[in-house]
Amino acid sequence: MGLVGRGLMLLLVALVMVGCDGGSVGADSSSVADSQAGLDRPAGIDWFEGSVEGAFAEAAAQDKPLFLYWGAVWCPPCHELKGTIFKQQAFIDQSKWFIPVYLDGDTEQAQLCGETFSVYGYPTVIVFSPQGTEITRIPGGMDIQRYMGILELAINAITPVADLVAAVKADQPISSADWELLAYYSWGQDRGKVLAENSTTQERYDLFQLLAANCPEDLTLVKSRLQLLAIEQWVGLESEDLALRDNYLNQLKTILADAKLRSANRDSLMYGGAALSAALAQGPELASLRQQLVDNLRGILANTELNLLMRLRALSGWVLLQNASLAEDQDLGTEQLAWIKEQVAWGLAAADQYQYHSAVNSLSQALLDANLIDDARQMLVSSLRVTKHPYYLMSDLGYLEAQLGNNQEALGWYKQAWDTSKGPATRIQWGVNYVVNLIELAPQNIGGIKLASSAVLQELSGQNNGFYQRTATRIGELDRKLESWADSPEKLGVLEKFREGTSQL
Numbered sequence: 001m002g003l004v005g006r007g008l009m010l011l012l013v014a015l016v017m018v019g020c021d022g023g024s025v026g027a028d029s030s031s032v033a034d035s036q037a038g039l040d041r042p043a044g045i046d047w048f049e050g051s052v053e054g055a056f057a058e059a060a061a062q063d064k065p066l067f068l069y070w071g072a073v074w075c076p077p078c079h080e081l082k083g084t085i086f087k088q089q090a091f092i093d094q095s096k097w098f099i100p101v102y103l104d105g106d107t108e109q110a111q112l113c114g115e116t117f118s119v120y121g122y123p124t125v126i127v128f129s130p131q132g133t134e135i136t137r138i139p140g141g142m143d144i145q146r147y148m149g150i151l152e153l154a155i156n157a158i159t160p161v162a163d164l165v166a167a168v169k170a171d172q173p174i175s176s177a178d179w180e181l182l183a184y185y186s187w188g189q190d191r192g193k194v195l196a197e198n199s200t201t202q203e204r205y206d207l208f209q210l211l212a213a214n215c216p217e218d219l220t221l222v223k224s225r226l227q228l229l230a231i232e233q234w235v236g237l238e239s240e241d242l243a244l245r246d247n248y249l250n251q252l253k254t255i256l257a258d259a260k261l262r263s264a265n266r267d268s269l270m271y272g273g274a275a276l277s278a279a280l281a282q283g284p285e286l287a288s289l290r291q292q293l294v295d296n297l298r299g300i301l302a303n304t305e306l307n308l309l310m311r312l313r314a315l316s317g318w319v320l321l322q323n324a325s326l327a328e329d330q331d332l333g334t335e336q337l338a339w340i341k342e343q344v345a346w347g348l349a350a351a352d353q354y355q356y357h358s359a360v361n362s363l364s365q366a367l368l369d370a371n372l373i374d375d376a377r378q379m380l381v382s383s384l385r386v387t388k389h390p391y392y393l394m395s396d397l398g399y400l401e402a403q404l405g406n407n408q409e410a411l412g413w414y415k416q417a418w419d420t421s422k423g424p425a426t427r428i429q430w431g432v433n434y435v436v437n438l439i440e441l442a443p444q445n446i447g448g449i450k451l452a453s454s455a456v457l458q459e460l461s462g463q464n465n466g467f468y469q470r471t472a473t474r475i476g477e478l479d480r481k482l483e484s485w486a487d488s489p490e491k492l493g494v495l496e497k498f499r500e501g502t503s504q505l
Contacts, residue, residue, distance in 0.1 A: 040073045041102050042082050042086035044087070044089075045086065045091075045102075046095065046100065047101065048100060052101065055101045058099055059132070060130055060131060062099070062130070064097065065127055065128060065154070065155040066128040066129075067095070067099065067100045067126075067127055068117065069081075069102050069123060070103050070113075070122065070124045071104060072104060072106065072425075073104065074357075074391070074392045074426065076357060076362070076392075077358070079355070080310075081123050081140050084307045084310070085147050088144050090144060090148055094148060098127070104423075105423070106423030106424055109465045111465070111468040111471050112469070114469035114470060115469040115472075118193065119189070119191065120189075124137060124189050129160075134162075134193065135161065136157065136160070136161045136186075137185060137189050138150055138184070138186055139186035139188070139189070143306065143307065143310070146264075150181070150184045153180055154181065156177075157177070159178060161181060161182060161185050161194055162194045164178050164181065165182070165194050165207070165211075168182075168211060169210065176216070176219060180219070182222075182226070183215075183221075183223075183225040183226050187204075187229065195207065201236040202237060204233045205230060205233035205234055205236075208226060208233055211226045211230075212226035212229070224255050224261045224265060227248075227251050227255075228251075228265050231251065231276065232268065235276060235279040235280075248280055249281060249285075252276060256269075256289075256292045256293070266300065266310070267313075269293060269296055270297060270314055270316075273290075273320070273321050274320045274321050274323070277289045277321075290321055290325055293321055294321050297314045300314035301315065301343065308350055308355055309351075309359060312343075312359055312363060315340065316362060316366045319332075319340065319366050319370050322336060323370075332371070337370060340367070340372065343366075344363045344366065344367060344375070344379070347359050347363050348363065348379070356383075356387060357388070360387065363379065364379055364380055377397065377400060380393050380400070390420065391420045391421040391426075394416050395430070395433060398413035398417065401413060402437065402440075402441060407442065410441060411437060414433060414434045414438075417430050424463045424466055427459060428463075431455065432475065432477065432478045434452060435456060436477065436478060436481050439485045440481075443485060460505060461501075461505060482495045482498055483495060
C-alpha cells in the first residue's frame with residue numbers, strides 16, 4: 001500500500017469542512033501595507049493600505065463589513081484560493097462591498113494579529129461586521145458561484161455564527177440564510193469561537209447532530225452538509241450502534257445519488273470517502289459504496305466546468321479509496337498506476353503559473369499514496385526550478401526520504417529548506433522543522449542540535465513582536481521535542497540553554 005500520507009484525510013474526517021470586536025485590535029499597529037511587496041497580493045482588489053486597526057476604523061466609518069484574509073505566499077491552499085476566487089472578476093466586483101484586508105503571515109507583527117483574531121492555519125478568511133464583531137469564517141474548496149453566495153450571506157448577516165448556534169441550542173428559530181451560514185462555516189478553523197478550543201469528538205458530534213436534526217427538511221443542500229459533518233464525527237467515535245450506522249449509511253447514499261448534493265459535499269466525499277465507507281458498510285455493500293465514491297471522484301476529474309486545482313485534488317481521494325480496498329500486503333495494479341501517472345502528467349501540463357505550486361503539492365501526495373516514490377521524487381526535484389517557493393517542496397522531499405529511512409538525505413533537504421526559506425514567521429517554522437527532524441533522525445548529534453536550536457532563537461530574538469501564534473506554537477513544539485530527547489546531562493544542558501533563550505524573548 002502507499003507510503004504514509006500527511007494525515008489530510010484523517011484531519012478532514014475529524015474536522016471537516018479544509019467574535020472579536022474592533023476595540024480588541026486597538027493595541028496592534030501592524031501595517032497591512034508594510035512588507036507586502038512581493039507577497040503576491042492578488043491584483044484588481046483594493047486591499048486596504050495601513051494598519052489593521054486602521055482597517056477596522058475605516059470599516060466602521062464607511063459602515064462596511066471587513067473581509068480579513070490570513071495566509072502565506074508558500075501555502076498551496078492559499079494559491080488555490082487566489083487562483084480560483086480572488087482573481088475572478090465577480091469577486092473583485094463584490095470586494096467593493098467590504099473593506100478587504102490582506103494579512104500575510106510574514107508581515108511585520110502579523111503573528112500578533114493572528115493571536116488577536118485566534119487564527120492559525122493558512123488560509124483563514126474571516127468576515128467582521130462594520131462594528132468589528134466576527135460574523136463567520138469561510139472555508140475554501142468551493143467554486144466561485146458558491147463562494148460568492150456564502151460571502152454575500154456573510155456580509156449581509158446580522159447574527160454571528162456563534163449566536164446562531166446558541167439560538168439553535170435554545171430551540172429558537174433562525175432563518176434559511178442563517179442555516180446556510182452554519183452549513184458553510186469553516187468548522188476546522190474555528191479556534192474556540194464556537195466550539196471549545198480543545199473540543200472532543202463527542203462534543204463536536206453532539207453539536208453537528210443537533211444542527212442536522214434541527215435544520216428544516218426543505219433546505220436539502222444545507223441539511224446534507226450538516227448531516228455529513230455529524231456522520232464524520234460519529235465515525236471518529238467508533239460507535240457500535242447499528243441503528244445509527246444504518247441511518248447514516250442511508251444519508252450518505254442519498255447524498256451520493258444526487259448530483260447537487262455531491263457537489264455541495266465535494267471535499268468531504270473526496271477525502272473522507274475511504275473512512276466513511278469502511279465505517280458504514282460491510283461486504284458487498286461496502287464494495288458498492290466504494291464504487292459510487294470512486295465514480296464520483298472520476299466525475300470530478302473529468303468535469304471541465306470545475307477549476308483545475310479542484311479536479312486534481314480528486315486524484316488523491318481516488319488513490320486513498322483504492323488503497324482502502326487492498327489487502328495489507330497488496331499494491332495498486334499496473335493499470336491503476338498507469339492511470340495515475342497519466343493524470344499527473346496531464347495535471348502538470350495543464351497548470352498555469354498561478355496553479356503550478358498547488359498542483360505539484362496535490363499531485364505529489366497522490367503519487368506518494370500510490371507508492372510511486374521515484375515518480376514523486378522526480379516531480380518534486382524538477383519542480384524546484386519552476387516554483388517560486390522551492391523551500392516548501394524541499395520539506396516534502398525531506399519527508400519522503402525520511403519515510404524511506406534515508407536519514408542523511410532527508411536532513412539535507414530539511415536544512416536546505418530552512419536555509420532558503422523567506423519571511424520571519426516562515427523562517428522560524430522551517431527552522432523548527434529542521435531541528436525537530438534532526439532530533440528525530442540524528443539524536444546523537446548533540447552539537448548540531450544545540451547549534452541549530454540556538455540559531456532559531458537568535459533569529460527570533462531579532463523580530464518585532466514575532467513570538468506569537470504560529471511562531472510561539474512552533475517554539476513550544478520544539479521545546480517538547482527537546483524535553484523528550486534530553487535523557488543525559490549533556491542533552492539536558494541543550495534543553496536548559498534553549499529554555500533560557502526562550503525566556504528572554
